[in-house]
C-alpha cells in the first residue's frame with residue numbers, strides 16, 4: 001500500500017471569502033480524500049492577482065503533478081500559466097476564462113447559457129413586459145460579461161422589457177445607485193443579479209424600503225444549504241436562481257485522469273438549470289443525497305485507514321515475534 005505513487009495537486013483559488021468559493025474548496029477536499037494517493041494543497045489569493053501569480057509560481061517550484069486554477073483576472077495570469085505548461089505541468093482552468101489557449105483543460109458551466117436561462121424565465125413570467133434592474137458582479141470577468149450577454153440576447157427581442165444596469169461592490173452589495181433607482185422608478189418589476197449573494201442583498205435593501213413584494217429577484221449559483229440560492233428560492237426571497245456548479249469534485253477527477261495519461265477534452269462543460277419554486281425541493285433533495293453519500297464514503301475511507309493501521313501494527317508485532 002505504502003508504495004502507491006503519490007499525486008500532488010495544487011489548487012490556486014482566487015476569491016476566498018464567499019460561500020461559492022468555500023463550497024468549491026470543500027468539494028475538492030472531499031473528492032481528494034476519496035483518493036488516498038492524492039495530496040491537495042489550496043492557496044488562496046484573496047482577490048490579489050499578484051498573490052495568485054506567486055501562488056502558482058510556488059506550485060511550479062514544488063513540481064506538483066497538476067495545477068488547478070480558478071483565475072481572478074484573465075490577463076495578468078497568462079504568463080504564469082504558460083510557464084507551467086512549458087515546465088511540463090498540466091493546468092486545469094475552472095470558472096473564469098484566461099486569455100490564452102496554453103492550458104490543458106477548462107472546466108465550467110456556460111455563462112452565456114446561464115444568462116439566457118435567466119432571460120427566458122423572465123420573459124415567460126413577465127409575458128414580455130417588465131422593468132428590470134440588472135446588477136453586475138465584476139464586469140471585467142468572463143462570467144460577468146457572459147451572464148449579461150446571454151441575458152440581453154434574449155430580452156432584447158422583447159421591446160416591452162427595459163433593462164437598467166447597476167454595479168455591485170466586491171462583496172456583493174449593490175452600489176448606491178441601486179437605491180436611487182428604486183426611489184426614482186416606482187415600477188421596477190425584476191432584479192436580475194449576477195449571483196445569489198448580490199440578489200439577496202438587493203432583496204434586503206428592497207425589503208427595508210418596503211418594496212420587496214413588488215419585485216421578483218433572480219440570482220445565479222444555486223448552492224444547496226442554509227445560505228444558498230436554493231434555500232432562498234424555497235423561502236420565496238428569490239423568484240429563481242440559475243445553477244452554476246463550482247466544479248470542485250469534477251476538477252479533482254479531471255486532474256487524476258490527466259495524471260493517468262488519459263486523453264481529456266479541452267473544454268469540459270458543466271450543466272446548468274433554472275431553479276424556481278417548482279423544482280427547488282427536488283434539487284435540494286438530490287444535492288443532500290450526494291452530500292450524504294460522500295460523507296458515507298469519507299467515513300468508510302477513515303475506517304479502512306484505521307483498519308490498515310491496526311493491521312500493520314499487528315503484522316509488525318507478528319514479524320517481531322517470528323524473528324525472536
Ligand code: FRU
Nearest residue numbers: 015018020095143195221244
Ligand atoms: C464567487 C462568484 C460566484 C460566481 C463566480 C464567478 O466568487 O462571484 O458567485 O458564480 O464567482 O466567477
